[in-house]
Amino acid sequence: MPSTQRQDLSIAITGSGGAGVVSAGTLLLDMAAELGHYGLMRKAYGPQIRGGESAALLRLSTRPVHCMDDGFDLLLALDWQNTDRFAAEIPLSADSLIIADPAAGEIPAAISQSGAQIEPLPLKALAGETEGGRANMVALGLLARWLGFDHSAAQALIGAAYAGKGETIVSNSLASFERGFDTVLKHPPAQVLSTGGSAAPRWQLSGNEGCGLGALRGGVRFAAAYPITPASEMLEWLAPRLEQLGGSLLQAEDELASINMVIGASYGGVPAMTATSGPGLALMLEGFGLAIASETPVVVVNVMRGGPSTGIPTKSEQTDLNIALYGMHGDAPHLVLAALDTADCVFCTEWAVRLSEALQAAAIVLSDQGLAQSRALIDQPERRALQIPPRSLATDDGPYLRYALTEDGVSPMAIPGLENGMYTADGLEHAQSGKPSSAAADHSAQLDKRQRKLENHDYGADWAETSGGGDTAIITWGSSTGAAREARQRLAEAGHEVRLISMRLLLPASVEAMNKALEGVGRIVVVEQSHSQQFYHYLRAYYDLDVAIEVLARPGPLPITPGEIVNRILQQG
Amino acid sequence: MPSTQRQDLSIAITGSGGAGVVSAGTLLLDMAAELGHYGLMRKAYGPQIRGGESAALLRLSTRPVHCMDDGFDLLLALDWQNTDRFAAEIPLSADSLIIADPAAGEIPAAISQSGAQIEPLPLKALAGETEGGRANMVALGLLARWLGFDHSAAQALIGAAYAGKGETIVSNSLASFERGFDTVLKHPPAQVLSTGGSAAPRWQLSGNEGCGLGALRGGVRFAAAYPITPASEMLEWLAPRLEQLGGSLLQAEDELASINMVIGASYGGVPAMTATSGPGLALMLEGFGLAIASETPVVVVNVMRGGPSTGIPTKSEQTDLNIALYGMHGDAPHLVLAALDTADCVFCTEWAVRLSEALQAAAIVLSDQGLAQSRALIDQPERRALQIPPRSLATDDGPYLRYALTEDGVSPMAIPGLENGMYTADGLEHAQSGKPSSAAADHSAQLDKRQRKLENHDYGADWAETSGGGDTAIITWGSSTGAAREARQRLAEAGHEVRLISMRLLLPASVEAMNKALEGVGRIVVVEQSHSQQFYHYLRAYYDLDVAIEVLARPGPLPITPGEIVNRILQQG
Amino acid sequence: MEHTVKVANPIKPKQYKSAIKPVWCPGCGHYAVLNAITKALAQLALANEQVALLSGIGCSSRVPAYTSVYGFHGIHGRALALASGLKAARPELTVLVAGGDGDGLSIGGNHFIHACRRNMDMTYIIMDNEVYGMTKGQASPTTAPDWTKSKLTPHGTGLRPFQPAALALAAGASFIARGFSGDPNGLARMLVAAIEHKGFSVVQALSPCPTFRPEHMDWKHQIRAFEHDSTGDAILAAQRIQADDGQSTGIIYQRELPVWQPITRNSGSIDQFEQEFCV
Amino acid sequence: MEHTVKVANPIKPKQYKSAIKPVWCPGCGHYAVLNAITKALAQLALANEQVALLSGIGCSSRVPAYTSVYGFHGIHGRALALASGLKAARPELTVLVAGGDGDGLSIGGNHFIHACRRNMDMTYIIMDNEVYGMTKGQASPTTAPDWTKSKLTPHGTGLRPFQPAALALAAGASFIARGFSGDPNGLARMLVAAIEHKGFSVVQALSPCPTFRPEHMDWKHQIRAFEHDSTGDAILAAQRIQADDGQSTGIIYQRELPVWQPITRNSGSIDQFEQEFCV
Amino acid sequence: MNLQNPIEDMETFLAYAITLEEEAADRYDELADTLETHNNPDVAKAFRTLASFGRKHCDEIIALAADRSLPNIAPWDFGWEDLEAPETAGLDAVHYLMNTAHALDIAMSNEMRAHDFYQRISQQTSNPEVRALAAECALEEKEHLEQLKTWAERCPDSAEDWRFDPDPAHMPE
Ligand SMILES: Cc1ncc(C[n+]2csc(CCOP(=O)(O)OP(=O)(O)O)c2C)c(N)n1
Ligand SMILES: Cc1ncc(C[n+]2csc(CCOP(=O)(O)OP(=O)(O)O)c2C)c(N)n1
Ligand code: SF4
Ligand code: SF4
Numbered sequence A, B: 001m002p003s004t005q006r007q008d009l010s011i012a013i014t015g016s017g018g019a020g021v022v023s024a025g026t027l028l029l030d031m032a033a034e035l036g037h038y039g040l041m042r043k044a045y046g047p048q049i050r051g052g053e054s055a056a057l058l059r060l061s062t063r064p065v066h067c068m069d070d071g072f073d074l075l076l077a078l079d080w081q082n083t084d085r086f087a088a089e090i091p092l093s094a095d096s097l098i099i100a101d102p103a104a105g106e107i108p109a110a111i112s113q114s115g116a117q118i119e120p121l122p123l124k125a126l127a128g129e130t131e132g133g134r135a136n137m138v139a140l141g142l143l144a145r146w147l148g149f150d151h152s153a154a155q156a157l158i159g160a161a162y163a164g165k166g167e168t169i170v171s172n173s174l175a176s177f178e179r180g181f182d183t184v185l186k187h188p189p190a191q192v193l194s195t196g197g198s199a200a201p202r203w204q205l206s207g208n209e210g211c212g213l214g215a216l217r218g219g220v221r222f223a224a225a226y227p228i229t230p231a232s233e234m235l236e237w238l239a240p241r242l243e244q245l246g247g248s249l250l251q252a253e254d255e256l257a258s259i260n261m262v263i264g265a266s267y268g269g270v271p272a273m274t275a276t277s278g279p280g281l282a283l284m285l286e287g288f289g290l291a292i293a294s295e296t297p298v299v300v301v302n303v304m305r306g307g308p309s310t311g312i313p314t315k316s317e318q319t320d321l322n323i324a325l326y327g328m329h330g331d332a333p334h335l336v337l338a339a340l341d342t343a344d345c346v347f348c349t350e351w352a353v354r355l356s357e358a359l360q361a362a363a364i365v366l367s368d369q370g371l372a373q374s375r376a377l378i379d380q381p382e383r384r385a386l387q388i389p390p391r392s393l394a395t396d397d398g399p400y401l402r403y404a405l406t407e408d409g410v411s412p413m414a415i416p417g418l419e420n421g422m423y424t425a426d427g428l429e430h431a432q433s434g435k436p437s438s439a440a441a442d443h444s445a446q447l448d449k450r451q452r453k454l455e456n457h458d459y460g461a462d463w464a465e466t467s468g469g470g471d472t473a474i475i476t477w478g479s480s481t482g483a484a485r486e487a488r489q490r491l492a493e494a495g496h497e498v499r500l501i502s503m504r505l506l507l508p509a510s511v512e513a514m515n516k517a518l519e520g521v522g523r524i525v526v527v528e529q530s531h532s533q534q535f536y537h538y539l540r541a542y543y544d545l546d547v548a549i550e551v552l553a554r555p556g557p558l559p560i561t562p563g564e565i566v567n568r569i570l571q572q573g
Numbered sequence C, D: 001m002e003h004t005v006k007v008a009n010p011i012k013p014k015q016y017k018s019a020i021k022p023v024w025c026p027g028c029g030h031y032a033v034l035n036a037i038t039k040a041l042a043q044l045a046l047a048n049e050q051v052a053l054l055s056g057i058g059c060s061s062r063v064p065a066y067t068s069v070y071g072f073h074g075i076h077g078r079a080l081a082l083a084s085g086l087k088a089a090r091p092e093l094t095v096l097v098a099g100g101d102g103d104g105l106s107i108g109g110n111h112f113i114h115a116c117r118r119n120m121d122m123t124y125i126i127m128d129n130e131v132y133g134m135t136k137g138q139a140s141p142t143t144a145p146d147w148t149k150s151k152l153t154p155h156g157t158g159l160r161p162f163q164p165a166a167l168a169l170a171a172g173a174s175f176i177a178r179g180f181s182g183d184p185n186g187l188a189r190m191l192v193a194a195i196e197h198k199g200f201s202v203v204q205a206l207s208p209c210p211t212f213r214p215e216h217m218d219w220k221h222q223i224r225a226f227e228h229d230s231t232g233d234a235i236l237a238a239q240r241i242q243a244d245d246g247q248s249t250g251i252i253y254q255r256e257l258p259v260w261q262p263i264t265r266n267s268g269s270i271d272q273f274e275q276e277f278c279v
Numbered sequence E: 001m002n003l004q005n006p007i008e009d010m011e012t013f014l015a016y017a018i019t020l021e022e023e024a025a026d027r028y029d030e031l032a033d034t035l036e037t038h039n040n041p042d043v044a045k046a047f048r049t050l051a052s053f054g055r056k057h058c059d060e061i062i063a064l065a066a067d068r069s070l071p072n073i074a075p076w077d078f079g080w081e082d083l084e085a086p087e088t089a090g091l092d093a094v095h096y097l098m099n100t101a102h103a104l105d106i107a108m109s110n111e112m113r114a115h116d117f118y119q120r121i122s123q124q125t126s127n128p129e130v131r132a133l134a135a136e137c138a139l140e141e142k143e144h145l146e147q148l149k150t151w152a153e154r155c156p157d158s159a160e161d162w163r164f165d166p167d168p169a170h171m172p173e
């Protein structure tokens, strides 16, 4: 266990349901927020809805962080019930410290074999010392003190968090917190987080909330959806807010309905979206194809989870890339974007909505469970004015051709209510008027047009986030970005410059931009969280990567860590 | 118009619905069959269900043919109603002959601009000369004579074809046929098809029937499906025959049901399949993923049509490649095969069923409208004994682990009824027993296993059809094979040897075999019927094609022709 | 119900037809349904641009392109979902949905029952020919069990057909009628009532397919009006539907039930939502 | 009904439970449904390997793994399709299907009505807790309109709930019952009757979710038996379902109707089919 | 008790008693399982102990029945007063945060009901053998009740807010 002056600390709090580990974790994050720190909190659960083993996995730092660290500095266990189920998610080492109640019994082998130092602490007994005492609050007090957090700020936060639960709960919780705060650990405190707080405005939010906000910023005013883990919170965040913005969210009977409802609303002129996860996306593909063929803008935010099939619904994986890129029948050009971190959930979703509206295109935004359900403490995301025109609307002059062959491929769209714009949108191939046609000339003209409008658009620099230099490049996408960024930084700090290309826009492919980004690169390491190397195959399919390529690909549920990437780069670099 | 001694003749008969062009075309194919010839007949329709303009597009030959020719030698038009709608499908040249009734009015510009020679013939008037006369039968007589077909054999065929329709229709038809047969065209007859007939046993069938037969050969005894163009005839062929083999076909309420019904039947131990087209395949993907995760063998025959969305349901295109390869969420290893020609519909489907059963895998067989709905006159397909074991069944000894980690990745399967095999199949990630698990170790072990069983199987030489030599290779797949074969042959006859690699097995990728097949190749021309170059991108993603690659890719509805390929090869070859 | 249109220049049904001529077989019942729709729209004097007609896939589902209102020819079975999204987003539009018995009751069955339950203010016309016309004559959920003409079900389906009215009632529809293409004016009148009804109105329009069910050309001799007027009593309606052979026409059930439309208001701003994230 | 089992060694319900312990919340109604299923199987003395229990996704749908018969935990909403395929291919098996109100009536609604219509010989148990338990408490099609606890529908759904019995009846089911997890023995008895019934039997098992609908723990004080015995008269059944508040239990409707099973025979050979292609 | 007629033969009585005890024990095991699964080991252990008591009692009665041929009664044909046998704990009576005191409350009311059941049988029957055995059983239940009371005295009362779980529910699928 490190002594003092750490910039960065990873803490796991585990215990069974009811013990309040998530609540303690959340409060710890809040406290860090008060002090101007950054952080991230993931949750891990057992298969039970209630009462199951759970873990709050935190990383707190004086600098922005976008991924979990390679290991944990501290594991505080309220009990050991089934903890070994996610021992693999809490990597410990001889440098780590375990705080555990001896009354909770022996430390499971899966944990103790890490060689971590152990500091026994009678958490339950301490909690028992006050009326209605709660071990999680004792733990929170302990950690707050240990991290050097401010005592009264912490008290205020606890008061606010439990305000709705009644007086007794608040006062009991505070009493327990005191007990913990008064307890001095044998192991030296990690003072560092008490210093160096940032004064910059910061946000605390989840990726799901970020996508929701991005959608609203982009102009979405209608959503239809069917609940599914891990996308539901996005919908739950959106429902009341859409309503307050004069829009609405409709809970559909299934995903077939939701995608078609969204198409209907967008056809009606209201920017619309849905959110789902793998199984739901699979059900939406036919409808998504209709949006493409009828050129109705829609956005689907797909929050990836472990697959295939029902898979591992509560864990993260980057394995819906294939279905998002290629899941439609026929030649079906569309947009695929991926959020790189929590803040980027906001930007990326807004961008997707704007692009989809401007290009009358169907867009998929890929997020994942890791991003979506983690709470992040980040710098307030900047609000950029996107230079993207709104949906091109038809005007009331002259005979109207819904699918007119324009130069940029975008045909002005009539919205019901426009007096002379009546047309029939169609998923059948059609002539410019919309009249069904199976003529080769119409087919190829419309295929060209639908491709042209996407490929000719200038996406600018946002196709990827690039940083670093040198002749080794890491190419990654979506949420693996966090770990890759940190790996690049660690390498740079160790005097080893590498480039990082983190792709945000996956379709259409940015071939030229990639070529430029790769100039002078002699070695590429592809990083992704997939067993079958979906991203690697995608890169091969679309980009000219004429140099040695290595692939660091592995499935979930464990997140890719910076250390893993660093090791890989150093192996032969 | 060629004079005599052609080995190969392409004839289009057009007219509006009710004129009986398809019936005349079918009889012409039957006559060619009697004479030992080979042939192919496609149909082209307008959007009407009945009474629409239609065309019978025939190619007759003394040698096996597997694609349409570059152009037509003869267009016989019963009338010109809307014929220009598919003028593009009947390429004519100055060498072609048009036979048309002057009473039908002027020849549409789209047709006449070809510069084809025209022979006016009062078809209607000739038909009017006999009671209940039919112009299509006059035309048939005319063509039979012109092609040198046998008179009495033709009469017998007509009698048989209309036997069920009543005496009058038969005798009227025969009378009209006589009128035509007695009419001598000014243009010299194409005698050649009267000679060189093959004595080898031949079949006449459609690709849809071929796939149906292949499925039965493979052991399929249950099908569930929802009708869709152009797959319905496969189902209609199968329904009574499955019943006669002790199996059945269930008409489902939708495609979501059909794929799940098929999984249910296969779980019950009965090899099962469904057939559909793009929109239906899109709806089946979630279920298909369940088959993969639960390791339940199923086969989906997908008959491709123009896309995206409803697209062009009656025309062919090779654009469901992407969705077949990549349409599932999560890492979802499965089999994708493609039929290369009508006969191969039989083999390929049988192979798919056998592989799917042996590997407990989910398989997609890709056919397309062109293959599926054309009638072909071919050599009787050989019946090969496939060295593939049947489904590995659990036996009643010891504790049973449904998803046991075996060396080859195939875990013996218990079928309901087996006394000690009770287990629960699951689409959730699971431990070896089938018990749901989200542990990293179980996930990676099962992902490995599901991939291993497919990748370690020895698919032998059937992964592709390869022929020819030289340092230029054509790589194609599925039904573009017919045109590519013929292009290769023409080039060879012109002294220009090229290699042809026609892929039948698309997933898993046969990387080594491809490398071997490409040894010494310096130029690759990829041929496919897709606008977005789906096959080309697939090749790039999986194979090491380190040489210059050119792509001949274009969408439907017009079929790829041999001449097109020859031209492309010669352009720079 | 009395409509006040200027008699001197009454709106003509033609005004609601487009320049595209139907590809339906001559004799197909769907022509009359199209006519009934345009007549109803003329009668209601609705502005073309305020009406949207959405459909799925099937011969029947081709109908939007033949009208000159806003149309959407969607995908098979999903027209009601498409329409529900449109209506939720644009409540002021008059939303009509049309499609076949296959589209609406086979693949689209789930959206049908849920649309009935949701009771949004729109009108759904099931153009019922007891067959899949478009795909060349397979049995639909309304096909009689002993119809053996489809090769997919050579012994007939052996299944009792759905009664769309019974399903609609059980699922919660607030207006249920059965009309007949052979009586286009009666059908038009029914459609006017359906469109004017506040809530989800289901009109099953028996519409023969001469191509694949030529025997149904006899419907004109079999179909007659219900003996009773419409009722608002669900039990009575259920009884009448049960007792009927599916060939009586009329408004079967009509009742004022809560119409669903999303609640919406302008009471918040994005800035405000962003504040919630600030620490 | 008297069952003859050896008294000395009667078959115990436990014999139908697996070693996997449910992850359901303590107090969840689904435990009792599981018990009722195993009791019914024991009572019928069915050999484990001759029974298959299939499900979709949801808390309720976890049930197959907790039994020791053949199980299939499929995908959300598709259990009835899975089961129909199995039953068509393996008619001799006893096929049971179980799942939630969301699984069966929301996403699975189409298969539900079509399974009712198809009337294959199997038993469907809807474990109805009027909520989506698995995804943390959203409204299902059986949720009351004014339940406002879900953030997805903060004003309540505003929709009249489905009555599964009414839908089943309209769609053609031949056995319809409503039971209650609070009366596991009564539910088991109902399941025995349902399994013995030839045709598609629907058993709606009210099964409270203490976690997301704690107010339903009161059901045990509200739920009572129907006053009437089961009827075979659809109109009477419809009346009773309509008149009821959805909280009466009992077999509501039972009728012998044609059971569908694919026709099959051994009368052809592949060689014979190939002959047809020869020219 | 809605048994129309008193139990008059030993075989029927034994069938009732065995079922009553067996179901009670099975149910305690089931509850122990669920609380184990939900990480409440104390209560799980309590239920497990209760199950073993029940099983012991059940074995005694089975021993009594050794040479008899008992009637086979379907679960729903027993004339229990409630929906389940009197000693069977309600499946809905448990909570993942409950404590041992709650478990014992449940158990005590079960013993009470079992006692009442046996007592009523012994009062109603005219068969002396049944009367004697039922009375004995009733007595035993009473003894159990007393044992449980002492046990309960050792268990602390729960806080009023024992159901309070500061954490959100999980969302496994
Ligand atoms: C997903 C999907 N499955 C199947 C089809 C094929 N299909 C087109 S229309 C149709 C049925 C049409 O029947 P109906 O709705 O009754 O309309 P009708 O043609 O009889 O008017 C089918 C099965 C399709 N287009 N899409
Ligand atoms: C295609 C798809 N959509 C959504 C989900 C998410 N999901 C899982 S279970 C469920 C609802 C469960 O409710 P119910 O069937 O009533 O079962 P309960 O949990 O209440 O027993 C949903 C929406 C999914 N797994 N798959
Ligand atoms: S096939 Fe039938 S439904 Fe379709 S257009 Fe022709 S008559 Fe009408
Ligand atoms: S969430 Fe509800 S339905 Fe699911 S296990 Fe818990 S109590 Fe049962």
Ligand SMILES: [Mg+2]
Pocket: C058, C100, C101, C102, C127, C128, C129, C130, C131, C132, C133, C140
């Ligand atoms: Mg129809």
Ligand SMILES: [Mg+2]
Pocket: D058, D100, D101, D102, D127, D128, D129, D130, D131, D132, D133, D140
């Ligand atoms: Mg539920």
